[in-house]
Amino acid sequence: MTRSSSRAPSDAHFWEALGGIEQPSRYIGFEPNHIRKRPEEIKLFFALAFPEMYEIGMSHFGIQILYHILNREPDIAAERVFAPGPDLYERMVRENQPLVSLESKRPLRDFDIIGFSLLYELTYTNVLYMLESAGIPFDARNRDGKVPFVVAGGPCTVNPEPMARFFDAMVVGDGERVVLAMTNAWMNWKNEGAASREDLLERWAVIEGVYIPRFYHVQTDGLGFRLRIPEANVPARIRRAVVADLDRAAFPESPLVPFGKPVHDRLRLEISRGCSRGCRFCQAGMIYRPVRERSISTIMKQARAAVDATGYEDLSLLSLSTGDYTELERLMDALMGHCEPLHVAVSLPSIRADRLSKPLMEAIKRVRKTGFTIAPEAGSQRLRNVINKNLVEEDIRKAVEDAFSLGWQVVKLYFMIGLPTEEDADLDALVDLVKGLRGLLRSFGKHRRGEIHTSLATFIPKPHTPFQWEPQISIDEAYRRLSSIRHRLQMPGISVKWQQPEVSFLEGVLARGDDRCSAVIETAYRMGCRFDGWSDHFRFDRWMAAFDAEGVDPTAFVHRKRELDEPLPWDHIDIRVTKDFLQAEHRLAMEGRPTPDCRQAECSGCGACDFDILQPVLCRDMPEADRSDGLPSGVVERPYAPRWKSVVLRYTKTGSARFLGHLEVYNLFCRAFRRSGVSVEFSEGFHPKPKLSFDEALPIGLASMCETFRASVDADTDCNTLVERLNHALIEGIRIIGCEPAIPASKGQKTQSNGATYRVTLFRNGFHREALVRFEQADTFEITRTNRKGITRRIDLKQIVPEIRLLSDTSCEMRLLHAQDAVLRPADVLRAVWQFPEEVIQEAEVTKVA
Numbered sequence: 114m115t116r117s118s119s120r121a122p123s124d125a126h127f128w129e130a131l132g133g134i135e136q137p138s139r140y141i142g143f144e145p146n147h148i149r150k151r152p153e154e155i156k157l158f159f160a161l162a163f164p165e166m167y168e169i170g171m172s173h174f175g176i177q178i179l180y181h182i183l184n185r186e187p188d189i190a191a192e193r194v195f196a197p198g199p200d201l202y203e204r205m206v207r208e209n210q211p212l213v214s215l216e217s218k219r220p221l222r223d224f225d226i227i228g229f230s231l232l233y234e235l236t237y238t239n240v241l242y243m244l245e246s247a248g249i250p251f252d253a254r255n256r257d258g259k260v261p262f263v264v265a266g267g268p269c270t271v272n273p274e275p276m277a278r279f280f281d282a283m284v285v286g287d288g289e290r291v292v293l294a295m296t297n298a299w300m301n302w303k304n305e306g307a308a309s310r311e312d313l314l315e316r317w318a319v320i321e322g323v324y325i326p327r328f329y330h331v332q333t334d335g336l337g338f339r340l341r342i343p344e345a346n347v348p349a350r351i352r353r354a355v356v357a358d359l360d361r362a363a364f365p366e367s368p369l370v371p372f373g374k375p376v377h378d379r380l381r382l383e384i385s386r387g388c389s390r391g392c393r394f395c396q397a398g399m400i401y402r403p404v405r406e407r408s409i410s411t412i413m414k415q416a417r418a419a420v421d422a423t424g425y426e427d428l429s430l431l432s433l434s435t436g437d438y439t440e441l442e443r444l445m446d447a448l449m450g451h452c453e454p455l456h457v458a459v460s461l462p463s464i465r466a467d468r469l470s471k472p473l474m475e476a477i478k479r480v481r482k483t484g485f486t487i488a489p490e491a492g493s494q495r496l497r498n499v500i501n502k503n504l505v506e507e508d509i510r511k512a513v514e515d516a517f518s519l520g521w522q523v524v525k526l527y528f529m530i531g532l533p534t535e536e537d538a539d540l541d542a543l544v545d546l547v548k549g550l551r552g553l554l555r556s557f558g559k560h561r562r563g564e565i566h567t568s569l570a571t572f573i574p575k576p577h578t579p580f581q582w583e584p585q586i587s588i589d590e591a592y593r594r595l596s597s598i599r600h601r602l603q604m605p606g607i608s609v610k611w612q613q614p615e616v617s618f619l620e621g622v623l624a625r626g627d628d629r630c631s632a633v634i635e636t637a638y639r640m641g642c643r644f645d646g647w648s649d650h651f652r653f654d655r656w657m658a659a660f661d662a663e664g665v666d667p668t669a670f671v672h673r674k675r676e677l678d679e680p681l682p683w684d685h686i687d688i689r690v691t692k693d694f695l696q697a698e699h700r701l702a703m704e705g706r707p708t709p710d711c712r713q714a715e716c717s718g719c720g721a722c723d724f725d726i727l728q729p730v731l732c733r734d735m736p737e738a739d740r741s742d743g744l745p746s747g748v749v750e751r752p753y754a755p756r757w758k759s760v761v762l763r764y765t766k767t768g769s770a771r772f773l774g775h776l777e778v779y780n781l782f783c784r785a786f787r788r789s790g791v792s793v794e795f796s797e798g799f800h801p802k803p804k805l806s807f808d809e810a811l812p813i814g815l816a817s818m819c820e821t822f823r824a825s826v827d828a829d830t831d832c833n834t835l836v837e838r839l840n841h842a843l844i845e846g847i848r849i850i851g852c853e854p855a856i857p858a859s860k861g862q863k864t865q866s867n868g869a870t871y872r873v874t875l876f877r878n879g880f881h882r883e884a885l886v887r888f889e890q891a892d893t894f895e896i897t898r899t900n901r902k903g904i905t906r907r908i909d910l911k912q913i914v915p916e917i918r919l920l921s922d923t924s925c926e927m928r929l930l931h932a933q934d935a936v937l938r939p940a941d942v943l944r945a946v947w948q949f950p951e952e953v954i955q956e957a958e959v960t961k962v963a
């Protein structure tokens with residue numbers, strides 16, 4: 114009998130043994146363009162934390178910008194950390210493992226500064242989830258010298274109070290303006306030796322945009338609301354930090370390319386920041402002013418570099434209102450000129466109906482039709498005037514008509530209910546508008562069945578908007594209005610979706626709440642609330658129980674109309690737009706009078722600009738050189754490869770790369786080809802794809818030394834060059850080990866092997882020789898397997914496993930032949946022959962070796 118292995122899993126091993134964990138590639142951390150530095154060269158370890166799972170966090174562009182800015186500094190290492198999925202969290206608790214960063218698997222608690230991005234109120238409990246997983250005290254005042262400083266940034270900090278207790282510092286405004294000032298202050302503080310934690314906070318407190326909650330005491334007003342009053346030597350109000358010139362702001366030209374299915378799996382180019390349309394419900398339209406556009410020459414320089422560095426097949430323009438970019442058609446022309454030959458699609462999110470010209474739509478169509486979305490927000494013209502959405506029905510009809518005539522099949526419409534002054538007549542108008550658009554689509558003929566997807570959300574009167582004094586409608590009233598609309602739009606060709614009113618209610622409370630909410634958030638977390646933004650995790654009953662337990666009435670934050678002159682819990686935050694302007698806008702709203710966009714009319718005096726350093730920056734006002742693609746005349750963009758040849762490439766998939774799924778590997782190779790500069794042939798049709806054909810899909814968790822795929826590549830690239838360039842563009846664990854001309858296969862034919870040999874290494878147990886002898890001596894060794902259709906079959910393992918060879922106490926090699934009608938894996942053999950428990954099997958390292 115062999116002895117049991119004494120190899121206990123080490124900390125590092127825990128993060129490599131991800132078998133049985135959902136979407137394990139979330140936790141691998143060596144995506145293309147990741148940065149891992151040598152720890153001995155680092156003075157400051159900065160964790161960029163996002164209180165959501167990887168797929169959502171990696172879709173946030175801000176984290177990419179900060180990653181790039183911080184990692185440019187030779188003595189700073191910035192690494193990412195996301196909320197672990199519930200299954201991994203359970204395993205972490207069971208095995209007493211703390212939360213670690215993606216790159217170096219450094220425990221979060223060992224970083225010097227942790228910077229959380231707060232983008233959405235319903236991620237607040239996840240901050241506590243991550244702090245607890247890292248072993249960091251929740252309350253900033255309970256952190257001693259060795260515990261990292263915990264900082265927050267992102268749009269939610271414009272009302273920091275519900276979360277202020279949990280942070281040492283909060284950043285209001287553009288993080289890239291502030292982050293290096295904070296890290297420099299930290300370096301100086303550290304170099305000076307024995308200074309206290311408080312001392313660093315005092316240095317941070319004088320940086321524009323930085324709020325140190327502990328330096329502002331709480332005072333209760335006459336209505337029971339809590340306000341922040343500054344102590345001595347700190348600014349009375351925290352002024353939003355703003356990047357004045359986007360052309361000079363840092364841009365990640367080699368952004369990380371996430372694994373899996375991130376919400377935004379495409380290259381994003383930020384073409385402008387801020388919006389001065391002045392929609393009165395829109396917080397982003399107030400807190401990011403003024404409009405600052407990037408020049409076309411800078412965008413094109415960034416686009417070329419980032420397409421080459423990422424290999425992305427989709428590119429999306431990022432801004433609050435892309436259609437308002439003042440030279441959009443010129444920009445699209447330049448981008449298409451670069452992207453079309455490379456089969457890179459360009460999409461334009463959040464575009465206003467009145468900005469969608471036919472030439473623009475034609476331009477988008479040239480590579481790939483992307484989604485088509487219009488946000489009328491309100492159904493009636495009266496209500497659109499109240500909210501300052503200067504969009505008339507004719508614009509909406511024309512945009513939809515043009516979209517359909519150009520081949521789009523689906524139009525998405527966004528509306529809000531519960532807007533100030535809304536009456537049933539406005540809901541009737543909404544229904545009529547959607548029905549009218551449906552009629553328009555149907556008029557294109559019986560063979561063109563268009564779809565209208567209507568999304569409805571309950572209006573939330575967010576802080577720092579002209580509607581911040583208005584009440585939010587109750588949950589019951591929201592249901593009444595939503596049901597009335599849905600009932601009347603139940604017809605073919607229209608779908609209606611809405612955000613659950615309970616979610617909007619809680620979002621409103623946490624957006625508008627004061628510091629009493631922090632106790633509620635902590636109690637809700639302790640009651641099990643986390644991932645509240647996910648409908649399957651959202652537990653409204655627990656939240657209400659948490660408000661009850663803390664004696665806080667949530668309705669007081671949202672259902673009461675406030676006086677225009679009463680103090681508000683976020684008054685100590687100065688977003689640069691003045692309260693006088695917001696009050697004036699509120700009055701105009703009630704009169705249904707519009708305020709023009711300062712890009713088209715004169716300045717409306719919102720207060721955001723000082724007209725010295727800060728003012729609107731528009732591409733149309735820039736010199737001609739900045740409004741062109743920046744290429745010297747005569748330079749031609751990359752041409753197509755004229756001839757193609759088919760090759761078979763052999764590759765290995767080892768280490769943590771074994772946790773990449775088949776689609777992830779496919780995407781990785783597609784993008785690696787683009788990054789390597791080796792041209793690959795594309796299929797024809799609406800969605801051209803690189804011609805890569807894989808023989809077999811390798812299951813997640815299985816390593817391999819012998820995978821193959823076919824590719825149709827530029828005939829002028831020899832195999833050695835191809836291997837070298839492709840390997841340079843690949844990641845740790847995926848290596849091309851051979852390339853040879855493909856033998857022509859008949860159409861659809863795939864290589865089918867007779868089976869494979871696997872090496873299995875165990876980490877907790879050893880292989881008992883008796884069990885193997887029993888298997889070897891048996892004439893038959895039957896197991897039962899149930900296939901996906903629920904049909905159970907008996908399979909004789911002796912027919913499928915001709916050989917098992919022990920290599921050591923903890924490793925063996927086994928050969929598996931293909932079974933008819935069943936796919937057998939080494940895990941099935943471990944289960945049947947040795948009867949190992951599932952956790953041992955999940956942790957085993959299995960490699961296909963031949």
Ligand code: SF4
Nearest residue numbers: 403711716717719722
């Ligand atoms: S201060 Fe004037 S120009 Fe500047 S964003 Fe406000 S309205 Fe526009």
